[in-house]
Amino acid sequence: MTSFENFGVRKDIANGARMECGICWIVYDPAEGDEATQIAAGTPFAGLPENWRCPNCDAPKSKFMAIEDDA
Numbered sequence: 456m457t458s459f460e461n462f463g464v465r466k467d468i469a470n471g472a473r474m475e476c477g478i479c480w481i482v483y484d485p486a487e488g489d490e491a492t493q494i495a496a497g498t499p500f501a502g503l504p505e506n507w508r509c510p511n512c513d514a515p516k517s518k519f520m521a522i523e524d525d526a
Contacts, residue, residue, distance in 0.1 A: 475520055
């Protein structure tokens with residue numbers, strides 16, 4: 456899968472997957488949530504409200520892509 460195929464809100468993203476904004480590169484980590492918009496820690500990316508946007512650059516959820524953890 457290329458990075459471009461990895462963009463957007465997909466149903467097959469693991470609950471613990473970290474997502475990176477393709478505009479400003481901020482990372483949404485479900486373990487941390489999003490304090491700026493009062494999203495509780497433990498909230499998976501797919502569980503974010505439909506109107507949630509990047510807290511740094513205001514990009515929509517569709518501009519985020521899953522990032523792989525270095526194992």
